[in-house]
Amino acid sequence: MGNSKSGALSKEILEELQLNTKFTEEELSTWYQSFLKECPSGRITRQEFQTIYAKFFPEADPKDYAQHVFRSFDANSDGTLDFKEYVIALHMTSVGKSSQKLEWAFSLYDVDGNGTISKNEVLEIIVAIFKMISPDDVKQLPDDENTPEKRAEKIWGFFGKKEDDKLTEKEFIEGTMSNKEILRLIQFEPQKVKQKLKEKKP
Numbered sequence: 001m002g003n004s005k006s007g008a009l010s011k012e013i014l015e016e017l018q019l020n021t022k023f024t025e026e027e028l029s030t031w032y033q034s035f036l037k038e039c040p041s042g043r044i045t046r047q048e049f050q051t052i053y054a055k056f057f058p059e060a061d062p063k064d065y066a067q068h069v070f071r072s073f074d075a076n077s078d079g080t081l082d083f084k085e086y087v088i089a090l091h092m093t094s095v096g097k098s099s100q101k102l103e104w105a106f107s108l109y110d111v112d113g114n115g116t117i118s119k120n121e122v123l124e125i126i127v128a129i130f131k132m133i134s135p136d137d138v139k140q141l142p143d144d145e146n147t148p149e150k151r152a153e154k155i156w157g158f159f160g161k162k163e164d165d166k167l168t169e170k171e172f173i174e175g176t177m178s179n180k181e182i183l184r185l186i187q188f189e190p191q192k193v194k195q196k197l198k199e200k201k202p
């Protein structure tokens, strides 16, 4: 408030976002105004992000998954999402090319951020995903993927990895692109949340 920066996007950020996302200047400026209306501080905290998720999954427990998604969006790891991180994240997860989506998925699964994925990290994300699947839907799942452990085991097997092996980003992306089954098993598409977030776009 009273800060001249709060009303408009800086030229620098605007140019960077146009370059990275192909949104137009008008789109970004209008979007920024509605972002500021929702988040007057210009930043989304982890707590606020979790609250958004919780609203759309009233019967599930999306807290853990929301935490992981938040971490993967928080590019500079400062514990908040600014407009730039928010736009790039939404771009990557909704309209981005599939290679960008998979880069994002890699960062989601690389829980400790060390550049490789372990089997435990796969399990951790799948456990979080299972907390968001309704019990009725779990009943519909094939027998070899109806628990987090089985599903993680199946994914790991598809990559041809041994128990203590690690997956590099290249292996993850190439494996996922060449095997639709892996792609299906690693993802959870929170359509409702995405649609709601997209409504903030002009």
Ligand SMILES: [Ca+2]
Pocket: 074, 075, 076, 077, 078, 079, 080, 081, 082, 085
């Ligand atoms: Ca941040």
Ligand SMILES: [Ca+2]
Pocket: 109, 110, 111, 112, 113, 114, 115, 116, 117, 118, 121
């Ligand atoms: Ca890791």
